[in-house]
């Protein structure tokens with residue numbers, strides 16, 4: 001395995017460990033029934049999204065942790081940690097919420113600065 005692959009593997013293992021150790025989403029937000037995150041990532045200065053996908057969260061099993069890896073394979077130590085913003089919105093019982101996060105990783109000698117925009121849609125038990 002080359003260094004980059006090993007680094008990526010280490011980061012994956014590390015993320016899995018933190019997910020396993022994180023509190024469960026259902027414990028943090030007991031009334032949460034369903035959660036969907038629409039994610040769009042774009043490079044700085046470019047208006048249209050380059051990468052977009054929908055993440056459906058399996059509330060019963062999900063960790064209370066929302067981290068999205070940077071979609072640029074050459075980005076080092078990048079990624080988006082949406083945990084605090086998403087949890088705050090869910091604790092407030094928001095049905096829809098949105099936010100942005102800028103990647104702080106490095107691409108070559110430059111900072112990555114890809115921007116991840118998320119829109120959350122949640123339903124709650126009465």
Ligand SMILES: [Zn+2]
Pocket residue numbers: 070071072075076078079103104105106112113114
């Ligand atoms: Zn990045």
